[in-house]
Amino acid sequence: AQSVTQLGSHVSVSEGALVLLRCNYSSSVPPYLFWYVQYPNQGLQLLLKYTTGATLVKGINGFEAEFKKSETSFHLTKPSAHMSDAAEYFCAVSGPAKRGSNYKLTFGKGTLLTVNP
C-alpha cells in the first residue's frame, strides 16, 4: 500500500520569497513520485516527476524537488515565488513501471499556496 502526507494544507508566502511545500510518502516498493498543480477551476498539470536516477528533479515554472529516500520525502521548492504560482499543489506516489501494471496514483490532500504582494 502507498500513501502520501502533505504537511500544511495552506502555505502563504510573499512574492519573491522561497516556496517550500512538504511531502512525505510511504511505499512498500520503490516509489515513483509526482507533483501536480491545479489552478482554480482547471484540471491537474504535471509539474515534475521522479522515477529513477538523479534525485534532484527540475520541473516547469522554476520548480524543483529532491527525492530523499532516508527521509521518505519529496519536498517541492522554488527560489522566488510569483503571484502566478498561487494554486493548489498535490504530491502523488505510484509504483515502478511494470508490464501490465495499473500505475495507480495515490494523491496527498493538497496544499494551497497563496502568494502575497
Place this chain on the structure above:
Amino acid sequence: DTAVSQTPKYLVTQMGNDKSIKCEQNLGHDTMYWYKQDSKKFLKIMFSYNNKELIINETVPNRFSPKSPDKAHLNLHINSLELGDSAVYFCASTKGNYGYTFGSGTRLTVV
C-alpha cells in the same frame, strides 16, 4: 488539439436522475482513469481501464458504471444520483508510468 477532453464541463441535475460523463484522449495512451475530487479537494481513484479492460475498481457504489468502447474513450454512467455524488470528476490517461494527463474536469451538482 485537446489531449484529454471531458464533456460536459458542468452538469446540474436532480436527485434520482441518471447521467453520463464522456472522456476522450488523443494521446495514444493505453490506460485511462476516473478520479473524484470532493469539496475538500481530495482526489480519489474510482476506476481504471487498460486497453478496454477494467483493472481498478475501488470501493465505488455500483450506481457508478464505467464503460470503455475503445482505448481512446472512457465514459462514466451514474444511476440514481444522490446529493453526495456532487463533486468534480476528472478523467486522466497515461502510457507507462510517467505521469497522468488530466482532463479539465466535470463539475457535477446534484440538487
